[in-house]
Amino acid sequence: MSDFHIHDVTIIGGGPAGLYTAFYCGMRALDTHIIEAQPDLGGKIHAYPEKIVWDVGGLPPSSGKQLMDQLVAQAETFHPAITTNEKIIHVEKDETGLFRLEAETGGIYYSRAVIIAVGHGILHAQKLDIEGAEKFELSNLHYTVQQLERFRDQKVMISGGGNSAVDWANALCPIASEVTVVHRRDEFGGHERHVQEMKESEVNVQTPFALSGLHGNDEGTAIERVLCTNLETNESMEKEVDAVIVNHGFQMEFELLENLQLQTEENKILVNEQMRTNIEGLFAAGDITNHQGKVHLIAGAFVEGASAANSVKQFLEPGAGAKAMVSSHNERFAEKNQEIQKNLLSKQL
Ligand SMILES: Cc1cc2nc3c(=O)[nH]c(=O)nc-3n(C[C@H](O)[C@H](O)[C@H](O)COP(=O)(O)OP(=O)(O)OC[C@H]3O[C@@H](n4cnc5c(N)ncnc54)[C@H](O)[C@@H]3O)c2cc1C
Structure with a gap:
């Protein structure tokens, strides 16, 4: 224009x-x-x-x-x-x-x-390096949390270990039905006190894990399950999710x-x-x-x-x-x- x-x-x-x-x-x-x-x-x-x-x-x-x-x-x-x-x-x-x-x-x-x-x-949010991930951005793949309430009673998977990932995990713990955090390293960024809070809470923390696959529903419109790989043993685990939040930096x-x-x-x-x-x-x-x-x-x-x-x-x-x-x-x-x-x-x- x-x-x-x-x-x-x-x-x-x-x-x-x-x-x-x-x-x-x-x-x-x-x-x-x-x-x-x-x-x-x-x-x-x-x-x-x-x-x-x-x-x-x-x-x-x-x-x-x-x-x-x-x-x-x-x-x-x-x-x-x-x-x-x-x-x-x-x-x-x-x-x-x-x-x-x-x-x-x-x-x-x-x-x-x-x-x-x-x-x-x-x-620009650092995007998830998984083929086809972008098609879920309209539904349940998020790169930022605009409103905590939209995750109420949902099974949420957070990928990343930075300040925001830790903060979102703590903030969503009492709202979501389940919060899992996967991070490539054992160490997390952010305030020690917040990391401690996350580890002592009901948040399911999985390290050293990385998101390795996204499985859509039958219509292919939303993520239904995710695949996470243990970076040391190469073993994979599958989890049902309602939402995936990625915090891989900007x-x-x-x-x-x-x-x-x-x-x-x-x-x-x-x-x-x-x-x-x-x-x-x-x-x-x-x-x-x-x-x-x-x-x-x-x-x-x-x-x-x-x-x-x-x-x-x-x-x-x-x-x-x-x-x-x-x-x-x-x-x-x-x-x-x-x-x-x-x-x-x-x-x-
Ligand atoms: C995680 C975080 C927490 C923070 N917390 C605080 C806090 O608590 N208190 C505080 O005072 N400060 C805080 N800050 C710092 C604060 O956000 C910045 O100082 C402030 O945003 C600077 O404003 P700005 O308008 O100069 O730049 P920006 O906020 O960066 O805005 C610049 C804008 O210009 C646009 N733009 C860039 N290039 C072009 C182009 N070529 N054409 C058209 N548009 C363009 C961008 O898209 C952007 O919208 C924080 C920063 C971060 C990253």
């Missing part, structure tokens, strides 16, 4: 940095476009939707999923254009200073300024837009304190940046997003103020505030 409308600013990447930046660009009345390579916004938080995040200022402990939902809702406040499933592979600036962005699909987009918020790249697909000749250090874009890169009109925020005061937290990405939005505003309108009016006194929220205050009042009555 192409879009020949020229936006004030295009944000490449719809993770926490891109989403908060889009909100703040709205506070600066910038015509904003977010382009995200994945089908869903949220970035790396998709790797930990059920984990509880404590260190985002002012938020009560929230699951990754809640945090993503709230970030997306906040990003939509000023109705930016949002394009998903579109991986940007090429950005160039023409002689008039206009940026032309090209996607892998052939889609072309134009923008007066660009903010790169691509994090560490595009996250791969990051990362290509820094090389044609741009950005100044980088260890695959991070060097920015100054205003999130400016060495290319005029091109800014960056979030995990992709490097600077002296770098804070590797979602909270750090938010600060960088606000700075990048302010810098874009001043780049496009050199007379504009250095920052937006704080939200509590910002006229852009006047109408929305009336509605919120009316709702609060009706709850108090």
Whole structure:
């Protein structure tokens, strides 16, 4: 898909940095476009939707999923254009200073300024290396746990020994009817306390085992049984399952837009304190940046997003103020505030 409308600013990447930046660009009345390579916004938080995040200022402990939902809702406040499933592979600036962005699909987009918020790249779960496994992804082969409840009273097989595999086993133990974990090694990743908890629970831990076969039902639509092989003795065991969860890690697909000749250090874009890169009109925020005061937290990405939005505003309108009016006194929220205050009042009555 192409879009020949020229936006004030295009944000490449719809993770926490891109989403908060889009909100703040709205506070600066910038015509904003977010382009995200994945089908869903949220970035790396998709790797930990059920984990509880404590260190985002002012938020009560929230699951990754809640945090993503709230970030997306906040990003939509000023109705930016949002394009998903579109991986940007090429950005160039023409002689008039206009940026032309090209996607892998052939889609072309134009923008007066660009903010790169691509994090560490595009996250892909390491897939199971068994022929035909992909056809079960629509039914009962999972690479992440989005909702523990969907496994209630099921026989669940977890393959992997990382942090998430251990956490999922512990979380599913009281929900599923049976949880089996197969792992190639005797040692598990993750917190010692969590590994201990798993080993002392009713989780059936099998090492050194690897998933070696999947047997579908008669229709071939869902996995009914799995074959696991002992890597020392080569003996196999077969188990009936309702669901298989694979946690073999993630791969990051990362290509820094090389044609741009950005100044980088260890695959991070060097920015100054205003999130400016060495290319005029091109800014960056979030995990992709490097600077002296770098804070590797979602909270750090938010600060960088606000700075990048302010810098874009001043780049496009050199007379504009250095920052937006704080939200509590910002006229852009006047109408929305009336509605919120009316709702609060009706709850108090
Ligand atoms: C397991 C785990 C737990 C964590 N827990 C916490 C925590 O408790 N607290 C905390 O503060 N931080 C935590 N973090 C770190 C936090 O998730 C990151 O700092 C944050 O996600 C960075 O946001 P970002 O938007 O810069 O990058 P990302 O979240 O990586 O988002 C980048 C987005 O850009 C997209 N993208 C990449 N390339 C392209 C392209 N070419 N075109 C279009 N789109 C593209 C990607 O698909 C992705 O959606 C954790 C990280 C992990 C891995």
